[in-house]
Amino acid sequence: MSGDDPVAAFRVEAGELLDQVEQGLLDLGHQLGDMDLVNAVFRGLHTLKGSGAMFGFEALAEFTHHCEGAFDKVRKGQVTATHELIAVVLSAQDHMRALIDGGRGLDTAGDAILTRLDAALGAAEETALDTSIKNADRAGWKLSFRLPANAMTNGINPLVLLDELRELGEARIIARTDRVPDFAELVPTECHIGWDVTLMTDAPKSAIEDVFIFVMDDMELTIEPLATDEVPQSGAAEQTIAAQGPVTKPEPGEGSGPLAHAAKARAGESVRVPAERLDALMDRVGELVIAQSRLAQIAGGGTDLALRSVSEEIERLAGEMRDATMVLRMVPVASLFGRFRRLIHDLARETSKSIELVTEGEATEVDKTIVERLFDPLVHIVRNSCDHGLEPPAERAALGKSETGTVKLSARQAGGDVLITVCDDGRGIDRERVRAKAEAQGLILPSQQLGDGELFQLIFHPGFSTAAQVTNLSGRGVGMDVVKRTVEGLRGRIDVASRPGEGSTITLSIPLTLAIIDGLLVRVGTDRFVVPLAAVEECLELSLEEDMRSRGRSVITLRDRLVPFLRLRELFETGTRPDPFQKIVVVGIGAERVGLVVDQIIGNHQTVIKPMSALHRNVATFTGATILGDGGVALILDIGQLVAVGQAQEERLRAAG
Amino acid sequence: MTASILTVDDSASLRMAIRIALSGAGYQVYEAADGVEGLAKAEATRFDLIVTDLNMPRMDGLSMIRELRKRPAQAGVPIIFLTTESDGEMKAEARAAGATGWLVKPFVPDQLVKIAKKVLGR
Numbered sequence: 001m002s003g004d005d006p007v008a009a010f011r012v013e014a015g016e017l018l019d020q021v022e023q024g025l026l027d028l029g030h031q032l033g034d035m036d037l038v039n040a041v042f043r044g045l046h047t048l049k050g051s052g053a054m055f056g057f058e059a060l061a062e063f064t065h066h067c068e069g070a071f072d073k074v075r076k077g078q079v080t081a082t083h084e085l086i087a088v089v090l091s092a093q094d095h096m097r098a099l100i101d102g103g104r105g106l107d108t109a110g111d112a113i114l115t116r117l118d119a120a121l122g123a124a125e126e127t128a129l130d131t132s133i134k135n136a137d138r139a140g141w142k143l144s145f146r147l148p149a150n151a152m153t154n155g156i157n158p159l160v161l162l163d164e165l166r167e168l169g170e171a172r173i174i175a176r177t178d179r180v181p182d183f184a185e186l187v188p189t190e191c192h193i194g195w196d197v198t199l200m201t202d203a204p205k206s207a208i209e210d211v212f213i214f215v216m217d218d219m220e221l222t223i224e225p226l227a228t229d230e231v232p233q234s235g236a237a238e239q240t241i242a243a244q245g246p247v248t249k250p251e252p253g254e255g256s257g258p259l260a261h262a263a264k265a266r267a268g269e270s271v272r273v274p275a276e277r278l279d280a281l282m283d284r285v286g287e288l289v290i291a292q293s294r295l296a297q298i299a300g301g302g303t304d305l306a307l308r309s310v311s312e313e314i315e316r317l318a319g320e321m322r323d324a325t326m327v328l329r330m331v332p333v334a335s336l337f338g339r340f341r342r343l344i345h346d347l348a349r350e351t352s353k354s355i356e357l358v359t360e361g362e363a364t365e366v367d368k369t370i371v372e373r374l375f376d377p378l379v380h381i382v383r384n385s386c387d388h389g390l391e392p393p394a395e396r397a398a399l400g401k402s403e404t405g406t407v408k409l410s411a412r413q414a415g416g417d418v419l420i421t422v423c424d425d426g427r428g429i430d431r432e433r434v435r436a437k438a439e440a441q442g443l444i445l446p447s448q449q450l451g452d453g454e455l456f457q458l459i460f461h462p463g464f465s466t467a468a469q470v471t472n473l474s475g476r477g478v479g480m481d482v483v484k485r486t487v488e489g490l491r492g493r494i495d496v497a498s499r500p501g502e503g504s505t506i507t508l509s510i511p512l513t514l515a516i517i518d519g520l521l522v523r524v525g526t527d528r529f530v531v532p533l534a535a536v537e538e539c540l541e542l543s544l545e546e547d548m549r550s551r552g553r554s555v556i557t558l559r560d561r562l563v564p565f566l567r568l569r570e571l572f573e574t575g576t577r578p579d580p581f582q583k584i585v586v587v588g589i590g591a592e593r594v595g596l597v598v599d600q601i602i603g604n605h606q607t608v609i610k611p612m613s614a615l616h617r618n619v620a621t622f623t624g625a626t627i628l629g630d631g632g633v634a635l636i637l638d639i640g641q642l643v644a645v646g647q648a649q650e651e652r653l654r655a656a657g
Numbered sequence: 658m659t660a661s662i663l664t665v666d667d668s669a670s671l672r673m674a675i676r677i678a679l680s681g682a683g684y685q686v687y688e689a690a691d692g693v694e695g696l697a698k699a700e701a702t703r704f705d706l707i708v709t710d711l712n713m714p715r716m717d718g719l720s721m722i723r724e725l726r727k728r729p730a731q732a733g734v735p736i737i738f739l740t741t742e743s744d745g746e747m748k749a750e751a752r753a754a755g756a757t758g759w760l761v762k763p764f765v766p767d768q769l770v771k772i773a774k775k776v777l778g779r
Contacts, residue, residue, distance in 0.1 A: 050764060150755075154726070154736075154756065154757050160776070164778075345779075
């Protein structure tokens, strides 16, 4: 649109546009089914209509609208292109040229063309009947896509594309992470993820192509019709498992020819399995592992070498099967964190604050059910951070902070736990207000001395809310207690830390509890116990002499650090005499260490966790029980509890002098 | 928070048209008259979207896009270019330079708003 007179410029452009339309129509006459040509004609007419209206050519816009509408129907497969239709639109475009040149008294000629257009459309519609029947069988589209590596750098937001697809209909979206490289080679600005989408929609294929219009040329995209019987059944209990790794990778050499192989690979990439089937599989694997350890014991005790070799083979297979089954249930927390981008965006708008979300450790893997159950608690915490924690931009600026507040979500594995941290750089939790409120509610006495950690735990008390004013965002005092309950339901823990003016950090420690874990089998007195191997840091010897010497304070010096230890014999009141050479198993959670004094370390033991009976559920220090190879029972130690007991004991001793 | 959009075009009337269309849709619109000015403004503030013409004096749109993409701070900022060619070399060249998408001129305000919404997701 250069030059002085935009209308003159439009006339020139419109003329060129109509030349293209004309060429497209003529080519289409030779290849009636060519959808690229249909689309080209449609686009030309569409642009002409739009710019016509922009420059005051209303009659042209109105007239063109009908022709555009006709081609829209062809484009969507509602009618097929016929020679008659093309002929009518050809004469229509001559009429458009006349309208552009500013001719008058053209209405009758235009109306006549439109009448012919309707007739041509009517005839074309009949021929399109059989294709529309096909359409009725179609429930939607199955698409699979992968963006070019530089898509995100170039301003394409994959989340926005997925949202756009969701607007077309109900979408099931599965991310394919098979091409995500190892961390060392990962380029964070590149898009390594592909997506499989099952879209239940009436929208035509062109609507999907429109979503990808800017990246179509460089991307991998397949769009296939979704048959009615392929529509996935909805159900909350269903779990989606993106099969990864060797478990379901199609065997090379299988299938005949490259095509069969490609089809196989695509079909094998993900499988939907109802959760209960997965649980049943897990259960069976657990039984298998128990049976295997009994077999190993029998085989190891005899002299039958053939039996022993079979037993070892089964041991290996059972181990691999256990690992494969566990992997099935593990998903990276990225899927959990990803859901917060939208939330932060919405929260920023609702609170008129500028908020940036930073995520870390998305690759950390957690049991699928844990991921699902963590979402709601995390939403509450993040909302609280955004609503109460972060200050409005003006206040932040006045404090010399950047106007944009930051909320950081991070995940990492520490021993047998996954630590998920929500950290903000807001005003922090007002210690005095929490205290005043807790006193007012009678939760604590005015005289009571409380550390920060203990005091902040009170915000999880039912009915507790420190917000001076309740907003529609974060709760009315509901929420935080639910958060605590949910996390405790996962046998996790919440820690709150806060620095006035600098922000607060809430850490959820969730055990990686899976039905099966590797454990260290130990003996205390005559009983056997299992220490989760993930928490074991090292094993030391504690001679009777050393034991006597350290009696005053139960600590050992481990590489210049004092580590408190607990005598399990005393803790469990076994009433037995200690072995002359006791062992210390040093276990740790996060930065905290504690030594457990046992009589004997028996060795590694694959442990199937059987929950405690209802009667024993409240017994602290044990997370469950397991059946040993010889049919005996061993209790599984709750390391979190023991570390807490050990640290408390150490603090008491330190306080006592 | 309203999204901020920088429009780079040497034609004041087109800039005005773009501003009216986008601010009518609730976006905050900033203007620059050519690539040099556009680059300077983009460096000073990170915009949520840049809409640029290709044919401009001093520094054309393609050079500006290339310059912007050289800067790590501008990675991921969507850039839409306006082109009169409905397809062909220009489109490929601009995309190779790092543009996000395009809009064919002439266009109606609605088309521009739709593209902005598509790219920004809001």
